[in-house]
Amino acid sequence: MSRPAPADVRTVACIGAGTIGGGWAAYFLARGYRVVAWDPAADGAPRLRHLVQQAWPALTDLGLAEGASIDNLEVEPGLAAACAQADFVQESAPEVIDLKRTLLAEIDAATPADVVISSSTSGFAMSEMQDRCAHPERTVVGHPFNPPYLIPLVEVVGGRATSPDAVAWASDFYRHAGKSVITMDHEVPGFIANRLQEALWREALHMVAAGEATVEQIDLSITDGPGLRWPVQGPMLTFHLAGGQGGMAHMLDHFGPSLQSPWTRLVAAELTPELRDAVVEGCEREAGSRTIDDLVAERDRGVIAVLRALGRA
């Protein structure tokens, strides 16, 4: 078996050197990996080196892994040569489905059997992309957020032909490499975070289109408003606290009807008893032994730290 243990990965192939692929390359270099990269563009190599150099001060500031160096980056002239050396492949090609399907088949053919191939796709399901691969069982989605060298989240999910082992291996590997991983047990278009930010983004476009807010007002409303809470507590815990001591249960039982207000263009979910209970129980599970007061204190410490860190306290 040619698949190394997640902790034994040494060489990562980064296929595609745009903003995301370059960001991944910088991240893996900073974590001490050797990176072999390939991009079909004539200026792919210099562009990749620019992206890595742009990210490097930030990564140095955060602390490099032992042995980490920009010198561990090699740009290969051929896709096959890059993949042949890989203990793990991160594909970050443009979001064009036919391109992805063809490219994944080429990567699959060139990569040692069993080595996991992960796609950065932000919207396609692996089931749509893996069908031309001879070994689709080792192909997964590993969806990062821009910039991949700073934002911890990676959403991992397999396709119909992916083996659960490959999904588990990729999740372990990303965690070992310092990422925060959400492993999804089935494919959802847009995964999780993208659907959420996409809903916000679509609403923002509607507001600009309707003359309800300017671009600047939209950004200020987030950076100086709910955006300050979101690195600390997600939208669910945020509303758990908006309900006061009664938490999410109070929130849903009392403000649930206002969900039907025509505030956004998105039709609200029907607040069935089952949904109500699932949300309340989820918040309670997430809170664990922390009381509402504990969570309020945590949020306050977090928001203060964020305000101070940004020089706005």
Added chain:
Amino acid sequence: MSRPAPADVRTVACIGAGTIGGGWAAYFLARGYRVVAWDPAADGAPRLRHLVQQAWPALTDLGLAEGASIDNLEVEPGLAAACAQADFVQESAPEVIDLKRTLLAEIDAATPADVVISSSTSGFAMSEMQDRCAHPERTVVGHPFNPPYLIPLVEVVGGRATSPDAVAWASDFYRHAGKSVITMDHEVPGFIANRLQEALWREALHMVAAGEATVEQIDLSITDGPGLRWPVQGPMLTFHLAGGQGGMAHMLDHFGPSLQSPWTRLVAAELTPELRDAVVEGCEREAGSRTIDDLVAERDRGVIAVLRALGRA
């Protein structure tokens, strides 16, 4: 004229002492104001004092204004007595339209003529609430975010009968009191930030209802994903950078069609040339003299500061 200059406000009346009203009281006390509060509940006074005490360590940590003290809080047994002393009134009653309409009329009758009365409502338009007031021209919405003692944003907007002077005065006063103010020139249901976070929240409920994500996955996807960028750069600038050197123009011209992907339940705005130009020009205006590289460097510094502040670097 009984309306003081924004800088001369000494006494703020906080009407309603729930999570939001209590948070406002704590904030105004920390900024050195005298606060007279009123709440109809039998346990209103002790609950308010609990809320203020809970917020006080955070506010002390951030730095109190000269003379600021919890001792400057007085809880009045009657609404009229509280309003009679006020240089400014912040109403934070429950979100029930008839209650708000009646309460605002009572506040209006008890408050010195010309003193601005501001409602914390998160969803109602002032035009719906001010109709029973004898002096509706001094009623505005001043919509805060939870917790009002930490989150800077206040959205200010008047109703049909509100005078532009009152809107300008309230905006100046909140700024003087240390808030980040968005002054809206017309009423939009849910204002700006609420519509945006409401879109995200509705999508989250849909995902839970459909079994696509758990409450914990939704929160983690935001706290460890896009939520880390949002205190630094709002959703528009975020996508301006997702487009690489081409910025928002590249983003819309190349990824615009994928807006039509069925990622969320929210129907996408039609990307007309006018909308495309409004968004691109808005981003360029917001960026000002900063290049894409400048913005990337700013974002990276900000995200690193946030990660470090939260002990996650």
